[in-house]
Amino acid sequence: MSLSPVAKEMSIPVIKTACSNCNLRELCLPFGLSEEEMARLDELINVRKRVKRGEHLYRAGQPFESIFAIRSGFFKTDVLLEDGRDQVTGFQMAGELLGLDGISTEQHSCNAVALEDSEVCHIPFSRLEQLSREIQTLQHHFHKVMSREIVRDHGVMMLLGTMRAEERLAAFLLNLSQRFTARGFSHSEFNLRMTREEIGSYLGLKLETVSRAFSRFQEEGLIAVQQKHIRILDIPGLKQIMSHHNH
């Protein structure tokens, strides 16, 4: 029996799993499925993997076979250009899917790296397609998830194309806050899992600029920063900064 290239390279342990009793089912793929349908999804998603902080879940260029649902933890995806430039294209948290970019060419087009010890559910894509031919709700929900990814990317393009540094960071913090809230965590207090450099890469800024913007927000009483620990003190204030287009 041969391990997949991914598992071989990274030696990622494997665990049994079940959507039907996963507390993320309202955020993740099973959303909207009946008991019976979810049981069928369970048959398909029966492998869970641990990915330790710093490990790659997959790398650009590897053959695409599965998408992954994050069960716990935190990831970044990034793209590397031939000339050495790279950029973080997203940060993903529990309940979100990883690997959708690989469908188009049957190869992953970016790297996915765990920013903290994480667990993912392994979803063989051809079996997901098969099941979504049989379960309309699943099919439609999957299409919505892919579409949401496109809309999200448009938002990032907007941010990169039209916003200044502080606006970008405010947008970033508000987005994180909102996603933590949706997962039942505090909306006003959390730990960043990524470095200033990774934030900068995602926002199209240098790490010094990110750091300065954090300091400025703190001076203005909008947030309290201590290393990676963030407390958001003034959400309306951040929102105002985000849309303070009148230079």
Next chain:
Amino acid sequence: MSLSPVAKEMSIPVIKTACSNCNLRELCLPFGLSEEEMARLDELINVRKRVKRGEHLYRAGQPFESIFAIRSGFFKTDVLLEDGRDQVTGFQMAGELLGLDGISTEQHSCNAVALEDSEVCHIPFSRLEQLSREIQTLQHHFHKVMSREIVRDHGVMMLLGTMRAEERLAAFLLNLSQRFTARGFSHSEFNLRMTREEIGSYLGLKLETVSRAFSRFQEEGLIAVQQKHIRILDIPGLKQIMSHHNH
């Protein structure tokens, strides 16, 4: 019988169509389908609309019911933020799909505007889902198209996040050239359908910067510009500019 809101507002004429004899079928949704499968797709895609230059195919906020395949012509999509900022999120040409962003919320999330007189095929989305539950090839191809859109967006994020003005414009021209080539047009000579301002919006630059970059490319003998008419003289040169990261 009542017209759809779109048709009512824009009064877009309606024509019969067929994928099976469309010369774009190798680029568009029918890719990879058998004769018989294509015939079934034809049943679904039986309405073609003309959209005149400057008209909206759809607007952000309108209910989403269909996606559109461009049969001929040229479109831009753009997003408008509450604070007045807007950005072009893409330019689409024949054989490409419009409207995928609307699946996620059942509402279009951007505006689609024709940049020249165009024709689109109207594809009712729920019927497409139905058919793709029956035809595996279609289903898989549709997923690939959505995924390709995500990958494309990552490319734009890369461009906006890490490239300087001339690199962005070089990348833009090379991309256009390559897409024209794939459609059987000259790869070295074409007319831009969009203004400098629209290019700038897409690339996260001001129109003056775009104009200056065009002039510079011309001085350097990389291209010949005359208004909207572009002749690409030195593709390797443009590629080199694009990846000239060593500031």
Next chain:
DNA sequence: CCTTGCGGTTGACATGGATCAAACCCCCCG
């Protein structure tokens, strides 16, 4: 307890692209 190193902060300065302004060109229309 000290060392080492990585990530973060802060300051001084450089610069690419934005901004403001003027002029130009092409096309349309009277």
Next chain:
DNA sequence: CGGGGGGTTTGATCCATGTCAACCGCAAGG
């Protein structure tokens, strides 16, 4: 044929962010 307007080009100047460099502070390991 002349005027007008949108789009484009070009120049002068400004400023946000990048760049370079020093320093700080926490955490891991000897």
